[in-house]
Amino acid sequence: MNREISFYQYLTPEEQDLLDRSMQQVPCRKSQVVHRHGDSCVGLIFVRKGRLAFSILSEEGREITVFRIEKGESCILSAACVLQSLEFESHITAEVNSEIAILPAPTLSQLMNSNPDVERLVYKQAVIQYSGVLRTMQQIIFLSLEKRLATFLLEESQRRQSPSFSATHEQIARYIGSSREVVTRMLNQFAGRGIVSLGRGTVTVLDPEALEDVLM
Template sequence: MIDAPAGDALFALYPILARLPEAARDRLRSRARIIGVPAGTTLFDERQACQGFPFVLSGSIRVIKAAPNGRELPLYRVTPGETCIISSACLLGQAPYNARGVTEAETRLLLLPVEDFQALLAETAFRDFVFQLFSERIADLMQLIEEVAFRKLDQRLAALLLGKGTRIHTTHQHLADELGSVREIVSRLLKGLAEQGLVALSREQVEILDPAGLRRLAGG
């Protein structure tokens, strides 16, 4: 059972839930549970059964697809007010997870048990919410497929850097993880950008020197 402050936070972040009938809202309050996890925690992994439907109250979850060789492709992030399409798909299809979810920061979420998720699908407002989520995430994933399939890695790296500000505090490994590549390749590309005068590199920092040049590279 969740307390009143947690319930208020839930309905503020997910206003669609306020449209549920009172009995459905009461069921959600009484059956859901709050979970707090530190950064870097694996919330779910491939071939695991889904334990419930998550609502993120604070923090964020990074959802990735991992290859046997250790490479990872980031699929999307789940932040407060959003939820996880892969969890929805697993619950609807009664199938195990086919991706991994890892907390990026200390995260607090509300977990709705499987049987209560199934029951709430009978409510039009909740069902519309779930399928709207599918629509939005599928559009995001189609864009990701287009990026990976049709844009070269140096273009994607340039676009990624431009979206992070002028002075970026990060590691080559973290950039590689975001791009679904490996550190050695990203380090080589960054060195090439530095040799062209587009960026300056220092320990765990990338400074953008020529944003116009990076934009030309990102645009192909």
């Protein structure tokens, strides 16, 4: 299963053996904190099952989810100590019951030092995930709450390939940098306009064109 890691195919047989022996399998319960700022550098996290959320904290202590790591994806920003200056006051939690594999930071550093392809792909992934952080912060700074919510609803339905998806109001608030109470009020406004319908822990997008109009 380690072959799913982006740089595995570029490893020598000896390096593949090192990675296989070093990977640590860790089950995670829903809402379990996998890594938090201030912990020792964990290394690369690969999601075998489930979904993780990478969140940062505002100065007021508000949690903002800036990107998620799905099954078959990995998080490299959890190895900030290896990446020289790419560091955030952040933490990673399991959004659902998950199974992850961790490549410890010392092993990752060893592979990056010995194999230029590993270093290249690790930094490429770090840039992509760092861009996700910047994009979220730009939305919070420059977009109104209504537009941030509309953007989330459109992107989430596209990502799930379904107009209906599971998400609590608390989770949505973390995704768009708001509070649960404000999100609930705005979702109810959207529901009153026939744009969405709300269920227990679910949202269904009924009128994506209306959400597009919000973004105009």
